[in-house]
Amino acid sequence: MRQTTIKTAGLHLLLILCILIISMPVILALIISTQTEAQVLSYPPGLVPGSNAVHNYVTAWTSVDLGRMMLNSTIIAFGVIIGKISMSLLAAFAFTHFNFKGKKLLFGLVLVTLLLPVPVRIVALFDIIRRLHWIDTYAGLMVPFWASATSIFILIQRFRTVPSELVDASKIDGCTPMQYFFKVLLPLIRSTLGALVVINFIYIWNQYLWPLMATNTKEMRVVQIGIKMLMSTESSNNWGVIMAGVIITMIPPLLIFIVMQESFMKGFALQSEK
């Protein structure tokens, strides 16, 4: 009995230690984001909160127009999520609920896209976006991401676990395929949809290379590029302001992740079963 108590206490201690190590960079960023420039530059570094939080956060927000970038990133994230998830739902429905000529070929085409991440086709992709006059537009940042093998696979996995008696029953009731899709199938897979929203929000919000290339004007920049801009604007190593900017930009994905964590955990692992 005594031995297990010690073991449990040790385990708690170990877990807390892990949390502290993993969270350390962000805890320090939080502390620094409240310090004045003098406090930040003190050596040895002072690790207590300062009095300059309001000033730092306001400066970070205004100096590179972080508000506009947050808006852009939000619009793009939801634009991609809505387009990608609706298109993937239809495709996964076609692959699991119909037999048709060329099914294997079309599925193969979807499969092959796993071999074509953005960096592999970036040279010509950039050229297409330029010829479409989509540089510095939301379309250029959203439309190329609407088709997704990963989302289709996750949905196929989920659709396969839905009992096929439901299809038979709705056929007897005279349901059309689309009625079955909207009234029976969609309500059943809510937690998977939740997982897809979380995965894709974080993926798009955190994207860097493509937005860096596909935008030039300040008005169209996204938050991730904003971090880099903040670091070059605040050149005198004004880490208080930079860390304030970093904290602001990490809040939306963290909120979505924590709020939707349960459905995310349920759906996320479907990925490894493709």
Add this chain to the structure above:
Amino acid sequence: MRQSTFNNKFLPYILLLPTMFILVVFLFYPAIETFRLSFFKVHPWTGATRFAGFYNFIKIFSNPEYLHSFVLSAMFAFAVIGLGLFFSLLIAILLNQKIAGIRFYRTFLIWPYALSPAIAGALFNFLFNPANGVLCYFTGYRSWLTDGRTAILVVIIAAVWKNLGYNVIFYLTALRNVPQAALESASIDGAGAIKRFFYITFAFLSPTSFFLFVMNTTYAYFATFGLIDVLTEGGPAGSTRILIYHLYKDFFVHSKTGYAAAESLVLFTLVVGITFLQFQTSEKKVHYQ
């Protein structure tokens, strides 16, 4: 299990049309066009092309900087995968114990998953900055980011840290699916905890490990671009310039479209190789399920 299907001749094609349209225009066409361009000389301003055979490939592979970047990327990926999988498995094992408050611990151990590579870059840039970086102070060494030999270590640590949450999630799910009966019967046969872990748990984890190996390879090769751009910009003196950063510079900064296209094809070959490996190993997966 066989799924009951609807009978409709045209509907499935209509359902697939939007996805296929995007795939053709924004994935297949640009990929093929990029590969085509890798065999052409492209004028930096006019965009005029002239067939050049293997010229671009010969040029990039006779550039010592590119070769360095090639080897660096492989070592970087190796370190990120090895350290990443090791530490995430340790954390997942800790999280798989039956103690109070485990949900709380789980949340706070996987949350860096939601952070971006660029944010990881900014955080570690601060922690290791030579003027007053906290970790420079505690290690008594200021040149972490200004010395190429240690800058790559900082990039590795930052990259592992950022992806830890992702790996833990998959290992944790896999650990929960290890059949208890197998562990119990091994225990009855007298196998100790360590033996049980290596002979049984480890075997059941191998499909997940392979999956994570593939995902972490693409992470290390591609997704760390933002991290490197914010943390070191590939420097000092190219010591952290992995292939994707090299490609970006050649294409976007130096307008060497032909070289960049050839570099894309090199990266594509790599992705194909790794994916092939995944398909080979996913055969084994069947035995465990």
